[in-house]
Amino acid sequence: MGKVTNKMKLQMREMSKLGASQKKIGLIFGVSQSTAGYHISDEQKERILKRVIKTKYVWAGRKEYMKKYMRERYNSDPEFKAKIQKANRENQRRKYGESKQMGIS
Numbered sequence: 001m002g003k004v005t006n007k008m009k010l011q012m013r014e015m016s017k018l019g020a021s022q023k024k025i026g027l028i029f030g031v032s033q034s035t036a037g038y039h040i041s042d043e044q045k046e047r048i049l050k051r052v053i054k055t056k057y058v059w060a061g062r063k064e065y066m067k068k069y070m071r072e073r074y075n076s077d078p079e080f081k082a083k084i085q086k087a088n089r090e091n092q093r094r095k096y097g098e099s100k101q102m103g104i105s
Helices: 006-017 022-029 033-040 042-076 078-101
Strands: none
Touching (some): 006 022, 022 033, 033 042, 042 078
């Protein structure tokens, strides 16, 4: 299903007021239960947005940490460096093919 329209949001809220569950509303409109809840309840929308923002910052920090860790390990551990270089060569072969690696057209 595509984008949830304003008309659909209003219908979802009306169905919720009449006692329909979020799961049932989601099935009717072809969206997940959490998407239906997001559009029905302002409180749930706030909780979801806070969780998304928190997760975004956690993953950004984790990504920076891993980059730093890998860089330090690559520069300090010769076995690890050799392993990474070998994996990179294999990836290049798969990506560009053996013939281009050898200079054959």
